[in-house]
Amino acid sequence: xxxxxxxxxxxxxxxxxxxxxxxxxxxxxxxxxxxxxxxxxxxxxxxxxxxxxxxxxxxxxxxxxxxxxxxxxxxxxxxxxxxxxx
Numbered sequence: 001x002x003x004x005x006x007x008x009x010x011x012x013x014x015x016x017x018x019x020x021x022x023x024x025x026x027x028x029x030x031x032x033x034x035x036x037x038x039x040x041x042x043x044x045x046x047x048x049x050x051x052x053x054x055x056x057x058x059x060x061x062x063x064x065x066x067x068x069x070x071x072x073x074x075x076x077x078x079x080x081x082x083x084x085x086x
Contacts, residue, residue, distance in 0.1 A: 023077055027069040028062075035062060 039056040 020074075020077070023073050024070060027073050028066040031062060031066050031069065037062075 039059040039062060041054045041056075043052045043054070045051040
C-alpha cells in the first residue's frame, strides 16, 4: 500500500505540471486561432530574388491580449487551488 501511495503522489505531481504548462499555452493558442495569425506575410522568391518575410505593424496586439490572458488564467488557477486546500 505504501508503494501504491507513493506512485499515486508522483503521478499527481506530474499531472499538475502538465496542467500548469497547458494553462500557460492555452490562452495564446486560443488567441492565435481567433486572430488566425495573419500578422505574417511570406513572399516567395520570383526570378531568383530573395524570399521576404514581413510582420504586420499590429503584431503587438497579439502580445497585449495573450500576456494578460495567460496571467489571468494562472491567477484563477492559483486562486482555485488555494480555495480547494482550505
